[in-house]
Amino acid sequence: MTVFALSLIMASFVGTIIWIVQTSVKPITQKLFSQTWHYYTSFIPVFFLLGGSAIINRLGPLIRSILTDSSTSPPAGKMTEPFIHVLPIEQTASHRSFLNQPFISLSRLENLQEIVLTAILIWAAGTIVFIAVNVKNYRTFKRSILQNSRVCETVDCPVKVIVSSHATTPMVMGLWKPFVVLPDTPLDEKELDMIISHELVHLKRGDLVMKLIILVVNAIHWFNPAAYVLNKQLNTLCELSCDEKVVRDMDMESRRLYGETLLKMLEYGVMKRNVVCTSSLCTPKKNMKRRLVNLMSVKKLNKFIIMMSLASTISMVGIGGLVASAAESAVPPKAVPSKAVPPKIPTDKKPQGRNVYVQMADGTVLYYDKDGNVTEAPEMRKSLTPPDYTTEEVVEIMKQLINDHSSVPYNSSIPIELFIPQHFVDQLPQKYLDEINKTYGLELKKTESFTTEELVALTKKGIEKNTVPQAYVDALPQKELDAINKTYGWELKKSN
16 A cells, blocks of 8 residues: 555656646747647656656666666677676765655654555545546536437538537547537538538547546546646647647638637637537637637748657656656655565576676575576685675665665565665664664664564564575574574574
């Protein structure tokens, strides 16, 4: 539940940030790019509101791993015997501390699960009410439109066209079997052709499906005011881009006639509420002026504008990825509990002729042959010992380990006190350890500070995760160690 709640908050946060960025640069982009570009790029925040952050965060490591593999793989058939020390890369997380403070405070709450459950229930109730109200409005509206309506046989259109006395503007209705609705008012042939052209553009582009997606986003993020504003903006841009498509090849006289048709429908009566699975020709008066001005100044496409629009689109997606990455890294490890996943040796890759020795933090040396088979090399345990680090190096290593713990799925399945080598914790002066605990909301303790009961509990937890720090084993009384070995069938031994 906590993971779901955090994912929802992150999606809402990242989508809102992207929407704010788009809105802030719109005065500039309106002068350069078409309304169609604005319409489709406005779905970038929608993508992140629907959980696009998770996709971006998973694509990043995948792309980096592909690039790394392609750049570091030795020639086929070449045999090497390297020794690899498993050490973290230096990285400072101080710039993230201001972001993760709220999550740290949240993770310290004793009744966190109850709070999260209550919040999810409130969210679910709001989502259900939002969807129910919109479905009710749509069914009531459709029933009203179809009442006393008649089929129009004189119009050449690939979908059914009906005339309704209750329709105040031309529109398209229906998701599975769409049809065009015309108001019961006299229209000449040219006006009718322009109206049908407009509605057919909506159908060909799948705008009704797009509106349904926006409704889903609005339902999921009903608590976020930005979702409602984004909904209105997308509906307006939908009509502007549709106008742009219809009049692109028209001369100025035809565009003037199209504008007069819009005004005629506006005078007949404008339906000001937005109903799902419908697309109306006319919009409220406050948007009509913008549509009329846009009719007379449709942007012409050229190579420069196309390249600029493409670069701007990629930049917006990139900004979204950066915000998503920063937001995810702000969540401290304790705030995201997860189920344990057993490790897997990557034997699915093709042999590349590499035999590798890997030394673990406790000095154990594992040997991976070129086929991915793993065996322990006890004869090398004493000859290969972890290097000594300065206090500053240990601090940076621990910061990187904490960040890796929250960002890698398998890592986060291991309790943080088992993921960070205990000898690093024991080596740190207390003031540095206190600073790390305060920054990341952790409770790391030196081995000497644990009671026997705590050491037994931590060792049992380590056995469940298949990770037992040697420091715990060395600190345990022999009696308790023997009892654990007997219970779990392990052969844990003290190093001294």
